[in-house]
Amino acid sequence: MADAHFNAIVVGAGPAGSAAALTMAEAGLKVALIERGEFPGAKNVFGGVLYRKQIEDLIPEFWKEAPLERAIVEQRMWLLGNDSVAKFGHRNERYLDPPNCWTGLRVKFDQWFAGKAEKAGALPIYETVVTELIRENGRVVGVRTDREDGDLRADVVIVADGVNSLLGKALGAHQEWMPDQVSLAVKEMIALPKEKIQDRFNLEGDEGCTIEFIGQTAGMAGLGFLYTNQDTLSLGVGVMVSDLKKHHIKPYEVLDSIKQHPMIRRLIQGGEVKEYSGHLIPEGGFDALPPLSGDGWMLVGDAAQMVNAVHREGTNLAMLSGRLAGLTAIKAHQQGSFSAGMLKSYDDTIRASIVFKDLKKYRGMHSLMRDVDSELLFNKLPQALNDAVYQMLLVDGVTKKEKQKSAIKLLRSVAGGNMDLLRLGLKGWRAMNG
Amino acid sequence: MSTGVEERLYSIRYKTDDKSHLIIKDQDVCARCTTKECNFFCPADVYLWHDEEKATSVAYENCIECGTCRLGCPTYNIEWVYPTGGYGITYKMG
Numbered sequence A: 001m002a003d004a005h006f007n008a009i010v011v012g013a014g015p016a017g018s019a020a021a022l023t024m025a026e027a028g029l030k031v032a033l034i035e036r037g038e039f040p041g042a043k044n045v046f047g048g049v050l051y052r053k054q055i056e057d058l059i060p061e062f063w064k065e066a067p068l069e070r071a072i073v074e075q076r077m078w079l080l081g082n083d084s085v086a087k088f089g090h091r092n093e094r095y096l097d098p099p100n101c102w103t104g105l106r107v108k109f110d111q112w113f114a115g116k117a118e119k120a121g122a123l124p125i126y127e128t129v130v131t132e133l134i135r136e137n138g139r140v141v142g143v144r145t146d147r148e149d150g151d152l153r154a155d156v157v158i159v160a161d162g163v164n165s166l167l168g169k170a171l172g173a174h175q176e177w178m179p180d181q182v183s184l185a186v187k188e189m190i191a192l193p194k195e196k197i198q199d200r201f202n203l204e205g206d207e208g209c210t211i212e213f214i215g216q217t218a219g220m221a222g223l224g225f226l227y228t229n230q231d232t233l234s235l236g237v238g239v240m241v242s243d244l245k246k247h248h249i250k251p252y253e254v255l256d257s258i259k260q261h262p263m264i265r266r267l268i269q270g271g272e273v274k275e276y277s278g279h280l281i282p283e284g285g286f287d288a289l290p291p292l293s294g295d296g297w298m299l300v301g302d303a304a305q306m307v308n309a310v311h312r313e314g315t316n317l318a319m320l321s322g323r324l325a326g327l328t329a330i331k332a333h334q335q336g337s338f339s340a341g342m343l344k345s346y347d348d349t350i351r352a353s354i355v356f357k358d359l360k361k362y363r364g365m366h367s368l369m370r371d372v373d374s375e376l377l378f379n380k381l382p383q384a385l386n387d388a389v390y391q392m393l394l395v396d397g398v399t400k401k402e403k404q405k406s407a408i409k410l411l412r413s414v415a416g417g418n419m420d421l422l423r424l425g426l427k428g429w430r431a432m433n434g
Numbered sequence B: 001m002s003t004g005v006e007e008r009l010y011s012i013r014y015k016t017d018d019k020s021h022l023i024i025k026d027q028d029v030c031a032r033c034t035t036k037e038c039n040f041f042c043p044a045d046v047y048l049w050h051d052e053e054k055a056t057s058v059a060y061e062n063c064i065e066c067g068t069c070r071l072g073c074p075t076y077n078i079e080w081v082y083p084t085g086g087y088g089i090t091y092k093m094g
């Protein structure tokens, strides 16, 4: 591999890296796509929902050939109590034509997506770890890999190495994520016959449904998910690592207890666990965004904390950032300069995009999670809400006025008084509208 | 459907390298560590403190490469790198 020179090297063949490689290869740039897994996707895990818009911008009508599971027609949000649930949700036929999003499996999808970059001319270099960036006079000029004679040189390196971005750290783009800036998710793939899934989730044909749930995470800041695939369910739970550290609970034990919950148990009953997995989710939000480019490098996707946790959007932001970095590299190639000043235009396009704007909207979310007692937000409040609804709907001779009064009293006392309830409400509102 | 971690890890394909990609930098730091958090937060039960030997053992061959211990150890006492290219876990669904 020695002396090989590329216009661009992309490190990591996840959604961000493959999007960048595809964009540049299509424009005729000489691109290397490096991935540490046996194949792209081998190491990757998500919930997961794939969104149409950002993939379509790269590959028109991709859904006619891409490996997708079910088109999501309904999204539910559940607040779990000990033996109860309060539900919100939205179902809409308009989500189907064209589909808004699909469930997918990363092992299949990432291989297909990277294959698109390969077909466009990107050189695949898999089963290879980039161990460091080669720098000369402060400028990134290539990568060192764990292959023999494994140095590769390029005009620009696009760092798409995901949440454990050792390369981003080596660049000094970020120090190290704080434990409250990431969540650890564990997940199980549970096989069930198609018809069972369709009946249990009220689906026809290739329609799919997503459920996210709050509550029952042992008082830790966290979110559970249950998604329908063709003949499997994806069941998982992510918890903030700072809380996990405090609680001395094993992550898979949280998953075990969720599997016993009466509302979840009946949905997965009779299913066979086919695979266990775990992965970090960057959840630091807007204020965790690191510098995005420098002399000879750009940072994309999870490596730059580009996840909108409130809307579980990650793959789409990864692809968008990868495409924008790719477009910047094409422009730089045309102008013959890959200086920090030139690559800054990638930052500008990110700033004008939904990556930046949506993360900014939810800017306060991270501090809300970090500063407000998780036990309150993720256990006491969902439980109190369930208890309040239970009382309101229970016909037991008590007047509705009396019931409403005690329901409000309950919520207030859980929050720690009137003012605290108000303050929490305000803080929550601001967190969603930064 | 409750299962232990061994049964869970059995569902993942591993290609184990003969050298560990996870190294405890200083066992004395572990000895002084009051929380021993790594014994709990790791989703693959890779770390275990042994009172008699005064050491944390590292079952690196079970690691699912999530990165939690990399930033979760309060004293950053774990040297964490990726397994050699092609080694470690390979998911079949992901």
Ligand SMILES: Cc1cc2nc3c(=O)[nH]c(=O)nc-3n(C[C@H](O)[C@H](O)[C@H](O)COP(=O)(O)OP(=O)(O)OC[C@H]3O[C@@H](n4cnc5c(N)ncnc54)[C@H](O)[C@@H]3O)c2cc1C
Pocket (backbone or CB within 6 Å): A011, A012, A013, A014, A015, A016, A017, A034, A035, A036, A037, A040, A041, A043, A044, A045, A046, A047, A048, A049, A050, A051, A128, A129, A130, A131, A160, A161, A162, A163, A185, A186, A187, A236, A238, A279, A280, A281, A300, A301, A302, A303, A306, A307, A312, A313, A314, A315, A316, A318, B082
């Ligand atoms: C449990 C969970 C649920 C999620 N749910 C959703 C969802 O429903 N919808 C959604 O849109 N997003 C979801 N996300 C977020 C989404 O998965 C990520 O935002 C997205 O995968 C980021 O893409 P990426 O390409 O930046 O990083 P990754 O997908 O992590 O890809 C990085 C790639 O780089 C490779 N790599 C790393 N270091 C090196 C190296 N040194 N040398 C060579 N290769 C290297 C890795 O093996 C990997 O293939 C979820 C995440 C998790 C963990």
Ligand code: SF4
Pocket (backbone or CB within 6 Å): B024, B029, B030, B031, B033, B034, B035, B036, B037, B038, B039, B047, B049, B056, B072, B073, B074, B075, B076, B077, B078
């Ligand atoms: S948490 Fe860190 S210091 Fe404590 S026992 Fe584990 S590795 Fe050692």
Ligand code: SF4
Pocket (backbone or CB within 6 Å): B022, B041, B042, B043, B044, B045, B046, B047, B062, B063, B064, B065, B066, B067, B068, B069, B070
């Ligand atoms: S990377 Fe994850 S699975 Fe591997 S040892 Fe660390 S915490 Fe455990």
